[in-house]
Amino acid sequence: MTPDKISLLIADDHPLFRAGVKQTIEKLEPAEIYEAEDGDKALQIIREIEPDVAVIDLRMPGKTGLEILSELYNSGVTTKIILLTMHKNVNYFYKAISVGAKGYLLKETAVHDLIEAVKIVYHGGTFISSRLKALIKSEKSDEVQNKLLIDSVNSLTSAERQIMKLLSEWKTNCEIADILFNSTRTIENHRANISDKLNLHGAHSLIQFAIENRELF
Amino acid sequence: MTPDKISLLIADDHPLFRAGVKQTIEKLEPAEIYEAEDGDKALQIIREIEPDVAVIDLRMPGKTGLEILSELYNSGVTTKIILLTMHKNVNYFYKAISVGAKGYLLKETAVHDLIEAVKIVYHGGTFISSRLKALIKSEKSDEVQNKLLIDSVNSLTSAERQIMKLLSEWKTNCEIADILFNSTRTIENHRANISDKLNLHGAHSLIQFAIENRELF
DNA sequence: GTTGGAATGAGTAGTACTACTCAATTTGGG
DNA sequence: CCCAAATTGAGTAGTACTACTCATTCCAAC
Incomplete structure (x- = not known):
């Protein structure tokens, strides 16, 4: 399907989690995989190597995923970034989108979704955990409300x-x-x-x- | 080294993390591996199959790792339980030990430590993340203080x-x-x-x- | 069958935060 | 230079929680 090898950065401070992501991707897709265990190293690798896609944890030692996104936003870096987090907090999601995230995945997500997300984002699309989509719709706090809330936080x-x-x-x-x-x-x-x-x-x-x-x- | 296959349960609500643990173990040690994505299933598998070792996340949907330990404490089940968590909270550690945990690993731990911990616990020993040991010593709150605190919480x-x-x-x-x-x-x-x-x-x-x-x- | 722990409730005083209104000074951008 | 926003500060009233002391009822264990 994908003719060339995707180059991919995995940034997460849990080695066992990185191993899971790495082996899941490698098994199903040819890919050049880089790893980072904190935010500063992740940012460095993205700037130096500009991998096609970066899968980044929201909460990490050093810079958080959101801080990395903010710093790269409008910087000309072409790497597409997917946030991968256990936080079901919809505010984090809206913030991520507002600073240029191409994907937002929950860690509770199925293995299959990660592959899907990487492929879609690599080809220029966006991917959001279906579980999170459901949360956004179901929650008492409606979508417009939360978007406004993030604008308020940014203000x-x-x-x-x-x-x-x-x-x-x-x-x-x-x-x-x-x-x-x-x-x-x-x-x-x-x-x-x-x-x-x-x-x-x-x-x-x-x-x-x-x-x-x-x-x- | 280990003559027979170890039977092992991995309980964590993040599929990608389970994949990491599973493949890490399988690569280096022959093992019969079971998986559970929530606390209730983990408890069920431990009761039905009694694996040699169970690696359990502290925070899970359904029962938490600490609740599982409490329920199995003094129940005659021989499964040795290792808690694997991202929480550096020393109170959780003391609670875990007080309800019979044989190991306490931080998720930030190296891949090697997990293998080590499973082997040691399987052979009747105990294993604690060196990072956590350091925390216990360094922190202003000294060891005795924290043990007493857990006794107070239990009271x-x-x-x-x-x-x-x-x-x-x-x-x-x-x-x-x-x-x-x-x-x-x-x-x-x-x-x-x-x-x-x-x-x-x-x-x-x-x-x-x-x-x-x-x-x- | 009494004793001690647990649960319930109150008095009083003080601290921390909320919820308004108002105002002086500083500072950055047009 | 000027204006709008940001920062700083205060007055007053009310609510939520802390920090003590004390009292009653209930239940379970010895």
Whole structure:
């Protein structure tokens, strides 16, 4: 089917998982396979070798998959990137798409889907886990809502982003104020503005969002 | 080295990861390999087939690895169980050991370590990721402290456990009170007792512990 | 059949965060 | 240079949780 060997990067910090992906691909498709165990090495290999396709884990030591996508977006690199993650968080999916991901696969996905995704993306298409598609449709949060939510997250200022990062580490307002050399009142005001932008209300809704979506900040 | 084929169960909800483990073992060691994609199937296979060794993920749909260990503890089943998880949480490790795990491996572990662990455990020994051993030693929380902490967690009453479960789902005191048909004051008192047992103090320390150690409840 | 743990509930005081409004200063881009 | 956005800070009121103390009921084990 595919006349030439596909060159492929597998980036994941779990050696056993990389072995699974590698052997699955090799068994069914001739391919030149590169491996990376952290985000920095993955980025380096993509820039130096420009493989046809890269299958990248979202959460890795060093740079996350989303950070790699952001850095390569509009950089002229032709490598097509598929995110492969265990996170069913739809916000991560919308973020990935918004920074140029060509595919989004859940780790719970069947072996067959990975081959399919690599082929399709290699030929210029896009691939999304059917399980995730179902989630997007079924969930109470409808599609438009979530796209808007990602736009809101992207609209956060750097001070606001900083606070979300610290919140995702369970820091209190007091601690954040100390770290940023600000008054507690300032942090409180930033929090209020963030909650406003993200349409969050109630007790610990903001810290919950920060922790459940920490890769977005 | 090993005269007879080892029979081995691999339980993990990620097909690609199972493929990695399976092929890694098969390449280097003759083995009869079974697979399970969730906790219930894993438990069923262990009870029916009693494989020599079972490599089980901590977090799975259905029963978790820790729940499987608890159910099999003192049940007479001879299968030796190795937990294989990405969680570096030392509390999970101490809990696993306290319910009879023979090995505790991090997913970031080298391929070689898995083979080693299976062999050692098969022959009656125990195996712990060197990375985790390092963590246990280095961390500010010393070994004795953490063992005591697990004893404290195990000493929680059923009402207290229930509250920790609900807290790990970000429920507020108000919501928990409604769910359990209690007064908010009762929940507050239970929370105080739990914080006392676990030696937790300050703002959101209890909900943080509940979320970061949810598999313990 | 009493004793101790568990579960239930309350009083009171203090801290942390939310939910509004308002305002001064700083800074980057047209 | 100027304007809009970002950053910084505060007033006030209310809610959620912490940190103690204390009391009642229930149940199971000795």
